[in-house]
Amino acid sequence: MINETLDEIRKKALDAIAQAADPDRLNDIRVSVLGKKGELTGILKSMKDVAPEERPKVGQLVNDTRAEIERVLDEQKQKFEAALLDAKLKNEVIDVTLPAKKMRVGHKHPNTIALEEVERIFIGMGYEVVEGPEIEKDYYNFEALNIPADHPAKDEQDTFYIHGDLLLRTQTSSAQVHEMEKGRLPIKMISPGRVFRADEVDATHSPSFHQVEGLVIDKNITFADLKGTLDEFSKKLFGAETKTKFRPHHFPFTEPSAEMDVSCFKCGGKGCRFCKGSGWIEILGCGMVHPHVLEMSGIDNREYTGFAFGVGLERIALLKYEIDDMRLLYENDSRFLEQF
Numbered sequence: 001m002i003n004e005t006l007d008e009i010r011k012k013a014l015d016a017i018a019q020a021a022d023p024d025r026l027n028d029i030r031v032s033v034l035g036k037k038g039e040l041t042g043i044l045k046s047m048k049d050v051a052p053e054e055r056p057k058v059g060q061l062v063n064d065t066r067a068e069i070e071r072v073l074d075e076q077k078q079k080f081e082a083a084l085l086d087a088k089l090k091n092e093v094i095d096v097t098l099p100a101k102k103m104r105v106g107h108k109h110p111n112t113i114a115l116e117e118v119e120r121i122f123i124g125m126g127y128e129v130v131e132g133p134e135i136e137k138d139y140y141n142f143e144a145l146n147i148p149a150d151h152p153a154k155d156e157q158d159t160f161y162i163h164g165d166l167l168l169r170t171q172t173s174s175a176q177v178h179e180m181e182k183g184r185l186p187i188k189m190i191s192p193g194r195v196f197r198a199d200e201v202d203a204t205h206s207p208s209f210h211q212v213e214g215l216v217i218d219k220n221i222t223f224a225d226l227k228g229t230l231d232e233f234s235k236k237l238f239g240a241e242t243k244t245k246f247r248p249h250h251f252p253f254t255e256p257s258a259e260m261d262v263s264c265f266k267c268g269g270k271g272c273r274f275c276k277g278s279g280w281i282e283i284l285g286c287g288m289v290h291p292h293v294l295e296m297s298g299i300d301n302r303e304y305t306g307f308a309f310g311v312g313l314e315r316i317a318l319l320k321y322e323i324d325d326m327r328l329l330y331e332n333d334s335r336f337l338e339q340f
C-alpha cells in the first residue's frame with residue numbers, strides 16, 4: 001500500500017520536475033514534496049501503521065525515493081543555471097575579429113596654425129604676447145588712437161555699439177593703448193585677438209575676425225626699425241626669398257603710415273592669378289606711432305618714438321593655405337578642417 005503511494009509520489013514529482021519551466025517552479029516542487037508538510041514527509045508520519053518488521057524496508061524505500069527526487073531536482077536546477085549563464089555569456093560576447101571603431105583625431109584650425117606661427121616669429125624676436133579686452137570703451141578703440149568723435153575713420157569701421165560708450169572693438173589697436181597706459185617702457189609686444197565690424201558676410205568679410213597688433217616703443221626707434229622688423233617677419237612667414245614693399249597710406253594713429261605688400265609667394269613676383277597679376281600681395285598696415293597718441297597715453301614723445309602694425313589673421317591663413325573663401329574658416333565643416 002505504502003509502496004504504491006510512494007511510487008505514485010515519485011512519478012508525479014519526476015513528471016512535475018521534467019515539466020518545470022524555471023527554478024522557481026523547482027523550488028515549489030521541492031517544498032510540496034520534500035518540505036516539512038510535504039507529501040513524502042507525510043508518508044513517514046504514517047509509518048506507525050506499518051508492521052514493525054516491515055518498517056526498516058519501508059524507511060529505506062522512503063529515503064531512496066527522497067534521494068532520487070532530490071538528485072533529479074538538483075540536476076534540473078543545474079541545467080537551468082547553466083542555460084542562464086550560457087545566455088549571459090552569449091550576450092556579452094566580444095567579436096575580436098570585428099574592425100575597431102575609427103577614432104576621429106582633431107585638427108588645429110587654420111587660424112590657430114597661422115596665429116601660432118606669427119607668435120613664434122615675434123617671440124623669437126623678443127616680443128611679449130599680450131591680450132586686450134574685446135569689449136572696449138570708445139576711448140580705447142577710437143579716441144586714444146587719435147580718432148575723435150566726428151572723425152570720418154569712425155564711419156569706415158562700422159561699429160557694434162553696446163550702450164553708452166561701450167562697444168565691441170573694431171581693431172586690436174586698442175590693446176596698444178592699454179599697454180602704453182601701464183607706463184612700463186620700453187614696449188615690445190604683439191596682441192592677437194578677435195575684432196568685430198558690422199559687415200555683411202561674403203568671401204572676404206565677416207562681422208567677426210582676428211587681428212594681430214604689434215607695438216614697439218623705445219628711444220631712437222625709427223622707420224628703418226619698422227621696415228627691418230616687418231621684412232624679417234615676412235621672410236620667416238612666407239619664405240626667405242620674399243621681398244617687401246611699403247606704400248604710403250593713412251591711419252589716424254600713425255604718422256607716417258604705410259601699407260606693406262609682400263612679393264607673391266606663388267609666382268615669385270612675376271604676376272599670376274593669385275596676386276591678380278601684380279606680383280604683390282597686401283599684408284598689413286603700419287606706421288610710426290603718432291606723437292599725439294604717445295602723449296595721450298602719458299609717454300614723453302620727445303624722448304620716445306615707436307612703430308606699430310596690424311595684420312589680419314584670416315588674411316594670412318587664407319593666403320598661406322590658398323583658401324579662396326573666408327566663410328570656410330567659420331563653418332567648421334570637418335571635411336575642410338581635416339585638411340590642415
Ligand code: DAH
Nearest residue numbers: 171173285286287308309310
Ligand atoms: N587697426 C588697423 C585696421 O584695423 C590696422 C593697423 C594699421 C594697425 C596701422 C596698426 C597700424 O597698428 O599702425 O585696419
